[in-house]
Protein backbone atom coordinates (compact mmCIF):
# COMPACT_ATOMS: atom_id res chain seq x y z
CA UNK A 1 0.00 0.00 0.00
CA UNK A 2 1.27 3.42 -0.81
CA UNK A 3 0.52 6.31 1.43
CA UNK A 4 0.31 9.77 -0.03
CA UNK A 5 1.53 12.62 2.11
CA UNK A 6 0.08 16.00 1.32
CA UNK A 7 2.80 18.64 0.75
CA UNK A 8 3.17 20.73 3.83
CA UNK A 9 3.24 24.50 3.68
CA UNK A 10 5.20 25.97 6.55
CA UNK A 11 3.21 28.18 8.88
CA UNK A 12 3.76 31.87 8.15
CA UNK A 13 6.76 33.20 9.98
CA UNK A 14 5.84 35.16 13.08
CA UNK A 15 6.73 38.84 13.09
CA UNK A 16 9.52 39.47 15.59
CA UNK A 17 9.97 42.65 17.64
CA UNK A 18 7.89 45.81 17.65
CA UNK A 19 7.55 48.35 14.89
CA UNK A 20 9.89 50.95 16.40
CA UNK A 21 12.23 49.31 18.91
CA UNK A 22 14.28 47.48 16.26
CA UNK A 23 14.71 50.73 14.32
CA UNK A 24 16.10 52.45 17.41
CA UNK A 25 18.31 49.45 18.20
CA UNK A 26 19.62 49.44 14.61
CA UNK A 27 20.43 53.13 14.88
CA UNK A 28 22.40 52.44 18.04
CA UNK A 29 24.33 49.57 16.50
CA UNK A 30 23.29 47.78 13.33
CA UNK A 31 25.73 44.89 13.65
CA UNK A 32 24.93 44.33 17.32
CA UNK A 33 21.19 44.30 16.66
CA UNK A 34 21.33 41.90 13.71
CA UNK A 35 23.63 39.49 15.58
CA UNK A 36 21.49 39.61 18.71
CA UNK A 37 18.25 38.87 16.83
CA UNK A 38 19.91 35.99 14.98
CA UNK A 39 21.21 34.44 18.22
CA UNK A 40 17.81 34.74 19.89
CA UNK A 41 15.45 34.03 17.00
CA UNK A 42 17.33 31.97 14.39
CA UNK A 43 18.31 32.00 10.74
CA UNK A 44 15.17 33.49 9.17
CA UNK A 45 13.61 36.35 11.10
CA UNK A 46 10.68 38.42 9.91
CA UNK A 47 10.25 42.00 11.11
CA UNK A 48 7.81 44.74 10.17
CA UNK A 49 9.22 48.21 10.75
CA UNK A 50 7.55 51.61 10.94
CA UNK A 51 4.03 52.91 11.40
CA UNK A 52 1.13 51.23 9.60
CA UNK A 53 0.83 52.60 6.08
CA UNK A 54 4.55 53.46 5.93
CA UNK A 55 5.84 50.16 7.22
CA UNK A 56 8.11 47.73 5.45
CA UNK A 57 8.69 44.07 5.95
CA UNK A 58 12.32 43.10 6.40
CA UNK A 59 13.63 39.54 6.70
CA UNK A 60 16.99 38.98 8.37
CA UNK A 61 18.78 35.94 6.95
CA UNK A 62 21.69 34.21 8.69
CA UNK A 63 22.13 30.85 6.95
CA UNK A 64 24.23 29.93 3.88
CA UNK A 65 21.21 28.21 2.26
CA UNK A 66 19.35 31.52 2.39
CA UNK A 67 22.34 33.25 0.77
CA UNK A 68 22.41 30.63 -1.98
CA UNK A 69 18.72 31.20 -2.67
CA UNK A 70 18.96 34.98 -2.80
CA UNK A 71 22.23 35.30 -4.72
CA UNK A 72 22.70 32.26 -6.91
CA UNK A 73 21.89 32.28 -10.62
CA UNK A 74 18.67 30.26 -10.65
CA UNK A 75 16.63 32.43 -8.27
CA UNK A 76 18.59 35.69 -8.26
CA UNK A 77 16.01 37.37 -10.54
CA UNK A 78 13.47 37.26 -7.68
CA UNK A 79 15.77 39.33 -5.45
CA UNK A 80 17.00 42.59 -6.94
CA UNK A 81 19.02 45.60 -5.85
CA UNK A 82 16.05 47.92 -5.57
CA UNK A 83 15.73 47.77 -1.79
CA UNK A 84 16.08 51.07 0.09
CA UNK A 85 19.84 50.80 0.75
CA UNK A 86 20.72 50.10 -2.90
CA UNK A 87 18.20 52.70 -4.11
CA UNK A 88 19.92 55.27 -1.92
CA UNK A 89 23.35 54.06 -3.06
CA UNK A 90 22.34 54.60 -6.70
CA UNK A 91 20.97 58.06 -5.97
CA UNK A 92 23.99 59.26 -4.02
CA UNK A 93 26.82 57.41 -5.70
CA UNK A 94 25.70 57.10 -9.31
CA UNK A 95 24.35 54.24 -11.38
CA UNK A 96 27.47 52.21 -12.03
CA UNK A 97 27.67 48.43 -12.12
CA UNK A 98 27.23 48.09 -8.36
CA UNK A 99 23.63 49.28 -8.44
CA UNK A 100 22.50 48.60 -12.03
CA UNK A 101 19.91 45.89 -12.65
CA UNK A 102 18.71 43.63 -15.48
CA UNK A 103 19.72 44.47 -19.06
CA UNK A 104 21.52 47.60 -17.93
CA UNK A 105 23.71 45.56 -15.58
CA UNK A 106 24.47 43.04 -18.37
CA UNK A 107 25.50 45.89 -20.67
CA UNK A 108 27.73 47.50 -18.05
CA UNK A 109 29.27 44.16 -17.14
CA UNK A 110 30.39 43.70 -20.76
CA UNK A 111 32.38 46.94 -20.48
CA UNK A 112 33.74 46.41 -17.02
CA UNK A 113 34.58 42.69 -16.93
CA UNK A 114 37.65 42.94 -19.22
CA UNK A 115 39.11 45.59 -16.91
CA UNK A 116 39.17 43.05 -14.05
CA UNK A 117 40.48 39.86 -15.65
CA UNK A 118 43.08 38.05 -13.58
CA UNK A 119 45.72 39.07 -16.10
CA UNK A 120 44.70 42.74 -15.93
CA UNK A 121 44.70 42.72 -12.13
CA UNK A 122 48.06 40.92 -11.93
CA UNK A 123 49.33 43.79 -14.06
CA UNK A 124 48.54 46.13 -11.15
CA UNK A 125 50.40 44.07 -8.56
CA UNK A 126 53.71 45.92 -9.08
CA UNK A 127 52.16 49.33 -8.53
CA UNK A 128 50.39 47.95 -5.46
CA UNK A 129 53.77 46.83 -4.11
CA UNK A 130 55.26 50.29 -4.81
CA UNK A 131 52.41 52.18 -3.14
CA UNK A 132 52.44 49.86 -0.13
CA UNK A 133 56.20 50.29 0.25
CA UNK A 134 55.78 54.10 0.00
CA UNK A 135 53.08 54.25 2.69
CA UNK A 136 55.09 51.99 5.00
CA UNK A 137 58.22 54.13 4.48
CA UNK A 138 56.17 57.26 5.17
CA UNK A 139 55.10 55.79 8.50
CA UNK A 140 58.71 54.86 9.38
CA UNK A 141 59.75 58.45 8.60
CA UNK A 142 57.35 59.85 11.22
CA UNK A 143 59.38 58.11 13.94
CA UNK A 144 56.08 57.24 15.67
CA UNK A 145 55.93 53.64 16.76
CA UNK A 146 52.22 53.64 17.66
CA UNK A 147 49.91 53.73 14.67
CA UNK A 148 46.14 53.94 14.18
CA UNK A 149 45.72 50.90 11.95
CA UNK A 150 42.39 52.05 10.49
CA UNK A 151 43.68 55.43 9.30
CA UNK A 152 46.96 53.93 8.09
CA UNK A 153 45.33 51.19 6.06
CA UNK A 154 42.75 53.62 4.59
CA UNK A 155 45.59 55.76 3.35
CA UNK A 156 47.30 52.75 1.87
CA UNK A 157 44.28 51.30 0.04
CA UNK A 158 43.10 54.66 -1.23
CA UNK A 159 46.54 55.37 -2.69
CA UNK A 160 46.57 51.95 -4.34
CA UNK A 161 43.12 52.29 -5.91
CA UNK A 162 43.74 55.91 -7.01
CA UNK A 163 46.99 54.87 -8.65
CA UNK A 164 45.37 51.83 -10.31
CA UNK A 165 42.53 54.03 -11.54
CA UNK A 166 44.36 57.10 -12.69
CA UNK A 167 47.98 56.05 -13.09
CA UNK A 168 49.21 58.31 -10.25
CA UNK A 169 48.40 58.46 -6.53
CA UNK A 170 47.52 62.15 -6.57
CA UNK A 171 47.45 63.50 -3.02
CA UNK A 172 44.70 65.97 -3.80
CA UNK A 173 42.39 63.21 -5.04
CA UNK A 174 43.19 61.02 -2.05
CA UNK A 175 42.40 63.87 0.36
CA UNK A 176 39.13 64.85 -1.34
CA UNK A 177 37.82 61.29 -1.41
CA UNK A 178 38.77 60.76 2.23
CA UNK A 179 36.88 63.90 3.17
CA UNK A 180 33.67 63.35 1.19
CA UNK A 181 33.13 59.60 1.16
CA UNK A 182 32.19 59.14 4.86
CA UNK A 183 29.59 61.91 4.59
CA UNK A 184 27.91 60.31 1.57
CA UNK A 185 28.10 56.81 3.11
CA UNK A 186 26.41 58.12 6.25
CA UNK A 187 23.63 59.65 4.16
CA UNK A 188 23.09 56.43 2.18
CA UNK A 189 22.86 54.14 5.18
CA UNK A 190 20.94 56.38 7.56
CA UNK A 191 18.35 57.04 4.86
CA UNK A 192 18.41 53.41 3.66
CA UNK A 193 17.62 51.92 7.07
CA UNK A 194 15.38 54.79 8.20
CA UNK A 195 11.65 54.17 8.40
CA UNK A 196 10.24 57.42 7.07
CA UNK A 197 12.27 58.21 3.96
CA UNK A 198 11.51 61.68 2.65
CA UNK A 199 12.38 62.15 -1.03
CA UNK A 200 16.00 63.21 -1.49
CA UNK A 201 14.74 66.53 -2.87
CA UNK A 202 13.68 67.56 0.66
CA UNK A 203 16.68 69.48 2.04
CA UNK A 204 17.04 67.96 5.52
CA UNK A 205 20.43 68.63 7.17
CA UNK A 206 21.54 65.11 6.23
CA UNK A 207 20.52 65.59 2.60
CA UNK A 208 22.34 68.93 2.45
CA UNK A 209 25.52 67.35 3.85
CA UNK A 210 25.13 64.40 1.48
CA UNK A 211 24.76 66.67 -1.54
CA UNK A 212 27.91 68.55 -0.63
CA UNK A 213 29.84 65.28 -0.32
CA UNK A 214 28.38 63.95 -3.53
CA UNK A 215 29.29 67.00 -5.58
CA UNK A 216 32.84 66.81 -4.27
CA UNK A 217 33.08 63.12 -5.24
CA UNK A 218 31.51 63.70 -8.66
CA UNK A 219 33.74 66.75 -9.14
CA UNK A 220 36.94 64.79 -8.48
CA UNK A 221 36.03 62.17 -11.09
CA UNK A 222 34.67 64.58 -13.68
CA UNK A 223 37.78 66.75 -13.56
CA UNK A 224 40.07 63.78 -14.11
CA UNK A 225 37.96 62.38 -16.96
CA UNK A 226 37.79 65.79 -18.67
CA UNK A 227 41.56 66.23 -18.35
CA UNK A 228 42.19 62.77 -19.76
CA UNK A 229 39.85 63.34 -22.71
CA UNK A 230 41.45 66.74 -23.36
CA UNK A 231 44.96 65.25 -23.34
CA UNK A 232 43.92 62.84 -26.10
CA UNK A 233 46.17 60.20 -24.48
CA UNK A 234 45.21 56.64 -25.44
CA UNK A 235 46.57 53.19 -24.78
CA UNK A 236 47.21 53.68 -21.04
CA UNK A 237 46.85 50.65 -18.80
CA UNK A 238 45.24 52.32 -15.79
CA UNK A 239 41.60 51.47 -15.12
CA UNK A 240 40.37 54.83 -16.37
CA UNK A 241 42.17 54.47 -19.72
CA UNK A 242 40.69 51.00 -20.09
CA UNK A 243 37.19 52.26 -19.32
CA UNK A 244 37.52 55.15 -21.77
CA UNK A 245 38.71 52.74 -24.46
CA UNK A 246 36.15 49.99 -23.69
CA UNK A 247 33.78 49.14 -26.57
CA UNK A 248 30.63 47.05 -26.83
CA UNK A 249 30.28 46.72 -30.59
CA UNK A 250 30.76 50.32 -31.75
CA UNK A 251 29.47 51.87 -28.55
CA UNK A 252 31.60 53.27 -25.75
CA UNK A 253 30.65 54.59 -22.32
CA UNK A 254 29.54 58.21 -21.93
CA UNK A 255 31.55 60.44 -19.58
CA UNK A 256 28.80 60.20 -16.97
CA UNK A 257 28.87 56.40 -17.20
CA UNK A 258 32.65 56.34 -16.89
CA UNK A 259 32.36 58.63 -13.84
CA UNK A 260 29.86 56.31 -12.21
CA UNK A 261 32.07 53.26 -12.73
CA UNK A 262 35.13 55.14 -11.48
CA UNK A 263 33.19 56.11 -8.37
CA UNK A 264 32.18 52.51 -7.74
CA UNK A 265 35.79 51.35 -7.98
CA UNK A 266 37.00 54.18 -5.77
CA UNK A 267 34.42 53.49 -3.13
CA UNK A 268 33.94 49.72 -3.31
CA UNK A 269 37.68 49.33 -3.66
CA UNK A 270 39.27 51.07 -0.72
CA UNK A 271 37.28 51.01 2.54
CA UNK A 272 36.56 47.31 2.20
CA UNK A 273 40.20 46.33 1.74
CA UNK A 274 41.32 48.80 4.43
CA UNK A 275 38.89 47.20 6.89
CA UNK A 276 40.18 43.72 6.12
CA UNK A 277 43.79 44.86 6.60
CA UNK A 278 43.07 46.77 9.81
CA UNK A 279 41.57 43.72 11.47
CA UNK A 280 44.19 41.38 10.00
CA UNK A 281 47.02 43.44 11.52
CA UNK A 282 45.12 43.70 14.79
CA UNK A 283 44.64 39.92 15.00
CA UNK A 284 48.23 39.24 13.96
CA UNK A 285 49.28 41.74 16.61
CA UNK A 286 47.62 39.49 19.18
CA UNK A 287 48.68 36.10 17.78
CA UNK A 288 52.45 36.21 17.85
CA UNK A 289 53.03 32.67 16.53
CA UNK A 290 50.84 33.29 13.46
CA UNK A 291 52.59 36.60 12.89
CA UNK A 292 56.01 34.94 13.02
CA UNK A 293 54.86 32.37 10.45
CA UNK A 294 53.55 35.11 8.13
CA UNK A 295 56.81 37.03 8.50
CA UNK A 296 58.87 33.96 7.63
CA UNK A 297 56.69 33.36 4.59
CA UNK A 298 56.98 37.02 3.51
CA UNK A 299 60.76 37.02 3.84
CA UNK A 300 61.01 33.90 1.70
CA UNK A 301 58.64 35.18 -0.98
CA UNK A 302 60.09 38.71 -1.15
CA UNK A 303 63.71 37.52 -1.18
CA UNK A 304 63.50 36.52 -4.84
CA UNK A 305 63.36 39.27 -7.51
CA UNK A 306 60.15 38.69 -9.49
CA UNK A 307 56.83 40.36 -10.36
CA UNK A 308 54.64 41.21 -7.39
CA UNK A 309 51.83 39.05 -8.81
CA UNK A 310 54.14 36.02 -8.47
CA UNK A 311 54.98 37.05 -4.89
CA UNK A 312 51.27 37.36 -4.04
CA UNK A 313 50.59 33.89 -5.42
CA UNK A 314 53.36 32.48 -3.21
CA UNK A 315 51.92 33.54 0.18
CA UNK A 316 49.39 30.83 1.15
CA UNK A 317 49.70 31.38 4.90
CA UNK A 318 49.23 35.13 4.53
CA UNK A 319 46.22 34.56 2.32
CA UNK A 320 44.72 32.21 4.92
CA UNK A 321 45.12 34.99 7.50
CA UNK A 322 43.27 37.42 5.21
CA UNK A 323 40.47 34.91 4.61
CA UNK A 324 40.07 34.06 8.29
CA UNK A 325 40.08 37.76 9.16
CA UNK A 326 37.34 38.37 6.61
CA UNK A 327 35.33 35.56 8.16
CA UNK A 328 35.39 37.23 11.59
CA UNK A 329 35.24 40.76 10.22
CA UNK A 330 33.49 40.73 6.83
CA UNK A 331 34.01 44.23 5.39
CA UNK A 332 30.45 44.15 4.00
CA UNK A 333 28.62 42.57 6.96
CA UNK A 334 25.21 42.77 5.28
CA UNK A 335 23.76 42.92 1.83
CA UNK A 336 20.15 43.49 0.91
CA UNK A 337 17.68 42.87 -1.91
CA UNK A 338 14.07 43.67 -2.75
CA UNK A 339 11.85 40.68 -3.49
CA UNK A 340 10.13 41.27 -6.85
CA UNK A 341 8.34 37.97 -7.42
CA UNK A 342 6.97 35.17 -5.27
CA UNK A 343 9.74 32.88 -4.10
CA UNK A 344 10.81 30.94 -1.03
CA UNK A 345 13.68 31.29 1.41
CA UNK A 346 14.54 28.12 3.33
CA UNK A 347 11.04 26.84 2.71
CA UNK A 348 9.27 30.04 3.75
CA UNK A 349 7.22 31.75 1.06
CA UNK A 350 8.25 35.36 0.58
CA UNK A 351 6.26 37.89 -1.38
CA UNK A 352 7.14 40.88 -3.55
CA UNK A 353 7.82 44.07 -1.62
CA UNK A 354 9.75 42.39 1.21
CA UNK A 355 13.36 43.48 1.81
CA UNK A 356 15.71 40.59 2.57
CA UNK A 357 18.94 41.29 4.41
CA UNK A 358 21.68 38.67 4.19
CA UNK A 359 24.11 38.79 7.07
CA UNK A 360 27.56 37.36 6.30
CA UNK A 361 28.42 38.61 9.81
CA UNK A 362 26.14 35.89 11.23
CA UNK A 363 26.69 33.28 8.53
CA UNK A 364 30.44 33.43 9.26
CA UNK A 365 29.70 32.63 12.91
CA UNK A 366 27.21 29.86 12.22
CA UNK A 367 27.98 26.91 14.52
CA UNK A 368 26.68 24.38 11.95
CA UNK A 369 29.48 25.40 9.61
CA UNK A 370 32.28 26.59 11.85
CA UNK A 371 33.84 24.89 14.87
CA UNK A 372 34.55 27.42 17.64
CA UNK A 373 33.33 30.20 15.36
CA UNK A 374 34.66 33.03 17.51
CA UNK A 375 38.22 31.71 17.53
CA UNK A 376 40.75 33.23 15.09
CA UNK A 377 42.21 30.21 13.35
CA UNK A 378 43.74 30.75 9.88
CA UNK A 379 44.34 27.00 9.49
CA UNK A 380 40.66 26.75 8.47
CA UNK A 381 41.80 28.23 5.16
CA UNK A 382 45.08 26.33 4.74
CA UNK A 383 45.57 24.81 1.28
CA UNK A 384 43.97 21.37 1.07
CA UNK A 385 41.27 21.93 3.71
CA UNK A 386 38.03 20.59 2.17
CA UNK A 387 35.54 23.12 0.83
CA UNK A 388 32.59 23.85 3.02
CA UNK A 389 29.14 25.11 1.97
CA UNK A 390 29.74 27.55 -0.89
CA UNK A 391 28.05 30.35 1.05
CA UNK A 392 29.42 29.61 4.54
CA UNK A 393 32.24 32.08 3.69
CA UNK A 394 30.92 34.91 1.57
CA UNK A 395 32.73 38.20 2.22
CA UNK A 396 32.64 38.90 -1.53
CA UNK A 397 28.98 37.95 -1.97
CA UNK A 398 28.18 35.30 -4.57
CA UNK A 399 26.32 34.41 -7.75
CA UNK A 400 26.26 36.74 -10.75
CA UNK A 401 26.58 39.86 -8.57
CA UNK A 402 29.66 38.66 -6.68
CA UNK A 403 32.45 41.19 -6.18
CA UNK A 404 34.29 41.96 -9.38
CA UNK A 405 37.28 43.22 -7.39
CA UNK A 406 37.88 40.06 -5.34
CA UNK A 407 41.21 39.15 -6.95
CA UNK A 408 42.35 42.78 -6.84
CA UNK A 409 41.53 42.98 -3.11
CA UNK A 410 43.19 39.70 -2.19
CA UNK A 411 46.39 40.44 -4.12
CA UNK A 412 46.57 43.85 -2.47
CA UNK A 413 45.85 42.52 1.02
CA UNK A 414 48.44 39.73 0.98
CA UNK A 415 51.09 42.04 -0.49
CA UNK A 416 50.34 44.68 2.15
CA UNK A 417 50.67 42.22 5.04
CA UNK A 418 53.87 40.79 3.59
CA UNK A 419 55.45 44.26 3.19
CA UNK A 420 54.42 45.47 6.65
CA UNK A 421 55.46 42.35 8.51
CA UNK A 422 58.66 41.53 6.68
CA UNK A 423 60.70 43.90 8.84
CA UNK A 424 58.28 44.85 11.60
CA UNK A 425 56.76 43.32 14.66
CA UNK A 426 53.16 44.40 15.25
CA UNK A 427 51.73 44.42 18.77
CA UNK A 428 48.08 45.26 19.14
CA UNK A 429 47.19 47.68 21.91
CA UNK A 430 43.64 46.31 22.30
CA UNK A 431 43.20 43.44 24.70
CA UNK A 432 40.65 41.44 22.78
CA UNK A 433 40.32 39.70 19.42
CA UNK A 434 36.73 40.94 19.33
CA UNK A 435 36.83 44.64 18.58
CA UNK A 436 33.49 46.49 18.96
CA UNK A 437 32.18 47.35 15.51
CA UNK A 438 29.30 48.91 13.60
CA UNK A 439 28.53 49.30 9.93
CA UNK A 440 27.83 52.11 7.45
CA UNK A 441 27.88 50.13 4.21
CA UNK A 442 31.25 48.79 5.37
CA UNK A 443 32.17 47.51 8.78
CA UNK A 444 34.16 49.82 11.04
CA UNK A 445 35.62 49.60 14.55
CA UNK A 446 33.87 51.86 17.06
CA UNK A 447 37.12 52.29 19.00
CA UNK A 448 40.53 53.22 17.58
CA UNK A 449 42.48 50.08 16.65
CA UNK A 450 46.05 50.96 17.49
CA UNK A 451 49.20 48.92 17.37
CA UNK A 452 52.89 49.31 18.14
CA UNK A 453 55.30 48.73 15.30
CA UNK A 454 58.88 47.70 16.00
CA UNK A 455 61.48 47.24 13.33
CA UNK A 456 63.02 43.79 13.23
CA UNK A 457 66.38 43.10 11.62
Ligand code: HEM
Nearest residue numbers: 098265268269272273331332335396397401403404405409
Ligand atom coordinates in the same frame (compact mmCIF):
# COMPACT_ATOMS: atom_id res chain seq x y z
C1 HEM B 1 38.15 43.28 0.79
C2 HEM B 1 37.68 43.94 -0.25
C3 HEM B 1 36.28 43.82 -0.82
C4 HEM B 1 35.15 43.27 -0.28
C5 HEM B 1 34.98 42.60 1.07
C6 HEM B 1 34.10 43.44 -1.26
C7 HEM B 1 32.80 42.97 -1.09
C8 HEM B 1 31.84 43.00 -2.07
C9 HEM B 1 30.54 42.39 -1.97
C10 HEM B 1 30.02 41.63 -0.75
C11 HEM B 1 29.89 42.61 -3.13
C12 HEM B 1 28.49 42.10 -3.48
C13 HEM B 1 27.43 43.01 -2.94
C14 HEM B 1 26.03 42.44 -3.11
O1 HEM B 1 25.85 41.31 -3.59
O2 HEM B 1 25.09 43.13 -2.73
C15 HEM B 1 30.76 43.40 -3.97
C16 HEM B 1 30.43 43.84 -5.23
C17 HEM B 1 31.26 44.64 -5.98
N1 HEM B 1 32.56 45.01 -5.68
FE1 HEM B 1 33.60 44.48 -4.07
N2 HEM B 1 34.60 44.10 -2.34
C18 HEM B 1 35.94 44.34 -2.12
C19 HEM B 1 36.82 44.98 -2.98
C20 HEM B 1 36.49 45.50 -4.19
C21 HEM B 1 37.41 46.16 -5.09
C22 HEM B 1 38.92 46.32 -4.83
C23 HEM B 1 36.68 46.58 -6.16
C24 HEM B 1 37.13 47.33 -7.38
C25 HEM B 1 38.24 48.00 -7.50
C26 HEM B 1 35.31 46.15 -5.95
C27 HEM B 1 34.27 46.38 -6.81
C28 HEM B 1 33.02 45.81 -6.70
C29 HEM B 1 31.98 45.96 -7.71
C30 HEM B 1 32.08 46.75 -9.00
C31 HEM B 1 30.88 45.22 -7.25
C32 HEM B 1 29.53 45.06 -7.95
C33 HEM B 1 29.54 43.85 -8.86
C34 HEM B 1 28.20 43.64 -9.56
O3 HEM B 1 27.17 43.98 -9.01
O4 HEM B 1 28.24 43.10 -10.67
N3 HEM B 1 35.24 45.50 -4.74
N4 HEM B 1 31.95 43.62 -3.30
